[in-house]
Amino acid sequence: MEEREISKAVIKRLPRYYRYLGEILNNGIERISSGELSGKMQVTASQIRQDLNNFGGFGQQGYGYNVKYLYDEIGKILGVNRMHSMIIIGGGNFGHALANYDFEKNGFATKAIFDIRHELAGTSIRGIPVLMMDQLEEYIERENIEIAVLTLPKSKVAEVADRLVKCGIRALWNFAHLDLDVPDDVVVENVHLVDSLMQLSYRISNYEEEL
Amino acid sequence: MEEREISKAVIKRLPRYYRYLGEILNNGIERISSGELSGKMQVTASQIRQDLNNFGGFGQQGYGYNVKYLYDEIGKILGVNRMHSMIIIGGGNFGHALANYDFEKNGFATKAIFDIRHELAGTSIRGIPVLMMDQLEEYIERENIEIAVLTLPKSKVAEVADRLVKCGIRALWNFAHLDLDVPDDVVVENVHLVDSLMQLSYRISNYEEEL
Numbered sequence: 001m002e003e004r005e006i007s008k009a010v011i012k013r014l015p016r017y018y019r020y021l022g023e024i025l026n027n028g029i030e031r032i033s034s035g036e037l038s039g040k041m042q043v044t045a046s047q048i049r050q051d052l053n054n055f056g057g058f059g060q061q062g063y064g065y066n067v068k069y070l071y072d073e074i075g076k077i078l079g080v081n082r083m084h085s086m087i088i089i090g091g092g093n094f095g096h097a098l099a100n101y102d103f104e105k106n107g108f109a110t111k112a113i114f115d116i117r118h119e120l121a122g123t124s125i126r127g128i129p130v131l132m133m134d135q136l137e138e139y140i141e142r143e144n145i146e147i148a149v150l151t152l153p154k155s156k157v158a159e160v161a162d163r164l165v166k167c168g169i170r171a172l173w174n175f176a177h178l179d180l181d182v183p184d185d186v187v188v189e190n191v192h193l194v195d196s197l198m199q200l201s202y203r204i205s206n207y208e209e210e211l
Numbered sequence: 212m213e214e215r216e217i218s219k220a221v222i223k224r225l226p227r228y229y230r231y232l233g234e235i236l237n238n239g240i241e242r243i244s245s246g247e248l249s250g251k252m253q254v255t256a257s258q259i260r261q262d263l264n265n266f267g268g269f270g271q272q273g274y275g276y277n278v279k280y281l282y283d284e285i286g287k288i289l290g291v292n293r294m295h296s297m298i299i300i301g302g303g304n305f306g307h308a309l310a311n312y313d314f315e316k317n318g319f320a321t322k323a324i325f326d327i328r329h330e331l332a333g334t335s336i337r338g339i340p341v342l343m344m345d346q347l348e349e350y351i352e353r354e355n356i357e358i359a360v361l362t363l364p365k366s367k368v369a370e371v372a373d374r375l376v377k378c379g380i381r382a383l384w385n386f387a388h389l390d391l392d393v394p395d396d397v398v399v400e401n402v403h404l405v406d407s408l409m410q411l412s413y414r415i416s417n418y419e420e421e422l
Contacts, residue, residue, distance in 0.1 A: 204295075
């Protein structure tokens with residue numbers, strides 16, 4: 001599609017639109033104006049109209065947006081209109097917490113957790129089996145896994161990422177505090193918690209300076 | 212300081228600079244050129260020079276950057292040159308995982324975990340005590356807590372955020388899948404995991420379209 005040259009900033013806002021529209025839909029609201037959406041989202045109405053125009057503009061002047069239609073369209077753009085299969089590598093605290101997260105309702109099904117500790121073999125978290133790392137390649141191929149979540153110690157991540165890339169994983173959701181070096185056709189989305197904390201402390205410090 | 216009108220994009224990159232410089236420093240390297248830094252960080256050398264110029268430019272032509280000096284200066288800008296005190300609200304899997312995280316070495320000391328489950332009173336995680344929510348206000352004031360980490364169920368977050376704002380918390384690190392409405396002088400840094408997953412699936416879908 002020609003019109004899909006969308007800025008990164010707009011893409012970053014799409015999940016928020018999707019989230020808000022989902023809530024509005026749950027509340028049984030069928031139509032909404034950019035003004036009403038603006039009030040809820042703390043984004044200006046003109047920004048909302050501009051953002052949504054990127055996708056051909058689903059609104060009708062004076063009628064507002066059809067919530068269900070807009071929700072579905074944004075879902076398609078985000079690729080969450082189908083279920084993605086996911087595995088978690090690392091069954092530590094963080095991997096455990098993520099396995100307990102109900103990402104299924106957002107289109108992401110956690111199929112298995114991989115670890116190296118033999119005492120975890122045969123256990124499960126929320127019905128999701130814990131498997132051993134020597135089963136990794138065979139499992140990904142057999143179950144057609146798209147996404148691997150990396151919650152490993154920093155020292156192990158690069159090696160595991162290499163194995164995942166070799167067996168054709170499509171995307172890495174990386175929680176290790178390390179930037180990965182992978183081929184261009186593998187998507188890496190980083191969640192760097194320390195970077196996020198530093199943004200926060202920058203903003204605290206900066207606010208102090210303004211006083 | 213007059214020159215501190217820095218774009219959000221630059222601020223977002225600072226923690227990465229800080230992380231890389233910390234590693235370089237650990238490896239005993241005293242000076243580095245923007246070219247060498249560029250190779251490591253996968254950012255162009257001219258981008259690096261431009262970014263660092265925002266802070267008065269610490270480099271010397273032909274000599275490169277003094278790694279220790281640059282690291283310390285960026286640390287000051289980020290506000291991580293002093294220790295920040297932090298509490299975690301919610302001792303579930305996620306709060307537990309975060310309590311186990313060694314954020315101290317980055318300037319963030321987790322002092323306590325708050326929960327409502329009485330069976331957790333008196334327990335601790337990595338030496339960090341689990342306290343009950345009725346002690347919240349008194350504790351924050353007494354211990355001079357700056358940052359609260361929110362790992363509560365979505366339905367409870369708004370109410371707890373209100374309590375925290377009332378007792379003078381400076382910043383909220385929010386893991387709930389919800390945008391908070393707080394006064395302008397309270398910093399909110401969101402980690403929306405589902406939004407991050409959706410960015411990832413957008414990029415998978417988009418890549419598929421390009422094929």
